[in-house]
Amino acid sequence: MKVLAVVSIKGGVGKTASAVNLAYEASRTGARVLVWDLDAQGSATYLLRVRQRLAGGGAHGLVAAGGELGRHVRATTHPGLHVLPGDLSLRFLDRELDAAGKPRRRVGALLRPLRASYDLAVIDCPPGASLAIESVLRAADALLVPVVPTTLAMRTLEQFEHIVATRRRPPTLLAHVSMLDRRKTLQRRTVEELAARPGTLATVVPNASVVERMGPERAPVAVFAPRSVAAAAYERLWQELAVQLWP
Numbered sequence: 001m002k003v004l005a006v007v008s009i010k011g012g013v014g015k016t017a018s019a020v021n022l023a024y025e026a027s028r029t030g031a032r033v034l035v036w037d038l039d040a041q042g043s044a045t046y047l048l049r050v051r052q053r054l055a056g057g058g059a060h061g062l063v064a065a066g067g068e069l070g071r072h073v074r075a076t077t078h079p080g081l082h083v084l085p086g087d088l089s090l091r092f093l094d095r096e097l098d099a100a101g102k103p104r105r106r107v108g109a110l111l112r113p114l115r116a117s118y119d120l121a122v123i124d125c126p127p128g129a130s131l132a133i134e135s136v137l138r139a140a141d142a143l144l145v146p147v148v149p150t151t152l153a154m155r156t157l158e159q160f161e162h163i164v165a166t167r168r169r170p171p172t173l174l175a176h177v178s179m180l181d182r183r184k185t186l187q188r189r190t191v192e193e194l195a196a197r198p199g200t201l202a203t204v205v206p207n208a209s210v211v212e213r214m215g216p217e218r219a220p221v222a223v224f225a226p227r228s229v230a231a232a233a234y235e236r237l238w239q240e241l242a243v244q245l246w247p
């Protein structure tokens with residue numbers, strides 16, 4: 001099983017949109033995919049039409065479960081795509097990780113019993129660089145950072161790169177342009193800057209209202225708008241990522 005974490009210090013950049021659409025694309029190729037919604041907002045869970053509730057003691061039960069992560073997993077309406085739901089109790093995740101001991105190893109340890117059941121785990125991270133994120137960095141094979149092409153986002157990406165680079169065994173750090181508004185000159189220029197960096201994927205996800213429609217539709221874009229530019233972008237993005245994950 002490969003672990004892909006969709007992660008960013010910044011909020012609202014398209015992490016959940018990428019996590020859900022990419023997980024769906026992976027499942028369409030026949031892979032067995034688990035989306036782990038690690039965000040208290042439970043947005044990925046919501047978009048995949050799964051009840052936002054962690055059975056048995058919320059975040060506490062999740063972390064203390066010690067190898068029983070599987071009992072929280074729910075099937076979605078999409079074949080081969082399962083969800084480990086997120087709920088509000090995850091706002092205490094850092095505290096629970098700390099209390100359980102060895103917090104930086106915990107996410108990887110919790111995933112271990114599921115490794116035989118899935119080909120891919122996609123972790124939808126909350127924004128920030130918390131202890132939980134540190135634990136994700138350790139468990140992940142690759143990190144995907146959606147970047148809205150602005151100056152401040154570039155700086156934040158550099159900060160995140162610094163955090164990742166200081167690790168003993170850093171996971172592969174990949175970035176993709178998210179929510180590009182081509183009418184904006186500064187955004188186009190920033191995309192060029194981003195493209196020149198190693199680790200930036202070629203596929204650009206444009207700012208498109210069809211992605212926002214995932215909310216009311218509660219489905220990946222390709223389900224309700226298969227011919228849209230955004231659906232094609234996520235499909236290509238997944239193809240690029242698959243090469244990185246299984247070289």
Ligand SMILES: Nc1ncnc2c1ncn2[C@@H]1O[C@H](COP(=O)(O)OP(=O)(O)OP(=O)(O)O)[C@@H](O)[C@H]1O
Binds near residue numbers: 013015178206212215
């Ligand atoms: N490519 C896009 N074009 C237009 N809107 C988008 C796009 N991607 C995401 N959005 C919208 O932007 C908002 C934030 O997206 P999303 O929830 O995926 O970001 P996030 O990084 O997961 O946010 P958070 O940090 O809160 O978890 C949502 O309303 C979503 O519908």
Ligand SMILES: [Mg+2]
Binds near residue numbers: 124126
């Ligand atoms: Mg999110």
